[in-house]
Amino acid sequence: MTIDAALIARLRGALDEEAAVGLLRRAIGTPSVTGEEAAFAALLAGELRGLGAEAVTVTEFAPGRPNVTGLLPGAPGVRRLLLVGHTDTVHVRGWAERWAGSEREDPFGGAIVDGAIWGRGSGDLKAGISTTLSAARLLARAGLRPPADLLFAFIGDEEGGEPGTGVSAGIKALAAGIEAGAGPRPDFAVYVEPTRLDLFTAQMGFLICDIAVTGRSAYFGVPETGVDALKAAHVILAALFAHSAALEARAPHALVGRPFLLVTAIQGGGYIAVPGECRISLILKLLPGESLDDAVAGLEAAVRAAPVDPAIQVTLAYPSGRDHPVGGTPTEVSPELPEVRLLAQAVQAVRPDRGAIRGAPYWSEAPFLANRLGVPTVYCAPGDIANCHTLEEHVIVDEYLDGIVAFAAFLAAFGEPSA
Structure with missing residues (x-):
């Protein structure tokens, strides 16, 4: 399928904005500070089942701490796209005091103020996760079926700061399962860390x-x-x-x-x-x-x-080993990969001012996929890393809705020969 103005108009016309915003607000309203991801994981498993996903699994990587995976099948014999994000957030200490007496006082309230949705995890990265689910739902509402298998993986333990946590235990379990053949190996992955809808193809170690x-x-x-x-x-x-x-x-x-x-x-x-x-x-x-x-x-x-x-x-x-005993390795994929170009095209068709190729000013878990499994991985999602982990965390509503349309356009075309 060609990503053109007609496809974007079709998707925009089918988007249920109220439902999409409601999903993100429910996600924010389900606390999931690192170590306490179970309730949010249950919500996501329910959303996947509501989409008609197959093989929805809720598997503990540590006692009481589950990963969630699911599959929306495409046409037989096509390629596989993984949409992945972490379920945990950083703490909320100081939030209520910062916003006392205002609409934003509850860090899990998902307040909409000045065109933005506020709350812990809004940008890092519940907007990204909600974008993937809403994009899949949008495809169905628009009468489209992705040509590729869509794999979803929502994993815990990415964030640090809480005692005994933050060592990427969730994605380690996911990667080990894929290596062991317990799950399908994707051909490409989008990890939905916040990028303001640009594409981060390289990251520091x-x-x-x-x-x-x-x-x-x-x-x-x-x-x-x-x-x-x-x-x-x-x-x-x-x-x-x-x-x-x-x-x-x-x-x-x-x-x-x-x-x-x-x-x-x-x-x-x-x-x-x-x-x-x-x-x-x-x-x-x-x-x-x-x-x-x-x-x-x-x-x-x-x-x-x-x-x-x-x-x-x-x-x-060296207290912070991730995919290496002393830390996290850097990674990079070519901006010229067809999948990268297609995602950039999809974003730019919706937001001509976004979709630029940039480097991540943070470390996240792409190396487990790109380096360990050989799966090219980029970061892309609504949200601004500059306000994540702060008492100002929020996501612009229009950026979130634009992200859903862009992701849906990408999913509609991914896996076709031209991609």
Whole structure:
């Protein structure tokens, strides 16, 4: 099917805007802070069944924490498109206080204010999930059937910040199931992280490192009996900043920019005493094509070369392993892939100001699909990452509705020979 003005007009005419907005408001109204995804997963399973999806499964990747998958079949023997997004959100601490006495006071209220839908998870990423479901429903209302099999996967545990969670357990289980043949392997995937309806075909990699600097505390009147961890940390910080400068001197990536190292926290000090301990936390950004193993080696070499007192002990820990033990790998797919071009065409047919090829200013779970399974994956969905994880999280209603029409046009054409 050709994505043209006639198709867009047909889809716009069939769109039930009230139902689409209602779905997103119900999604926001079903709290799913990381670790507590079950109620939202149940809602999504019901929506898939309501669409007529086959093989709807609700499978726990951890006790009480399910993934949801389903299939809307296309024509026999066609290709498979995966629409995937995470069900969990970050916390709501401070939200009610920020908006006390206003329509937006309830973080799960889905208030519509100034043309936007507000609430925790609205952009990250319940708008994206709701877009996929509403687009599939729109196709049916318009009398269209996608030529490709549509696979849906709604997974938990993407967000960090809650104790014992945020290690991508949901998508790890999904990827393992596909590898084991428990589910069909897609040919292409759209992960519905917020992009303002642009296409993010590349993303950075990252590692987080906690450095413990241990000396020996001593009373301030006899400092010679101690070993000053804070003084050593100062030397290590200088080495870290020099290492970051070396990273930033590398050639930038066209979509992702330059690598760097950012010190995010320092803790240390003694009570009127020589500081015996100091801790430094940092995050390091990698570009597509760069290796996390090489990044660790470079970082540790820089730290070990810092000229600190030999009595100082320095240990490095990496608490945020995702698809790699120390962090998340970068990834990139070609903007020239036919599927990427088709999605961009669909978006631009609805919103000529969107559909640009960009790099993700965040890390999410595409590497589990692109790197581990070899499934080309892009990010695309309504919502603005700039207000996600904040007390200002919202999605513009018109952008959300435009996204539904654009996704429906993409689904209507995906899998045909011309795509």
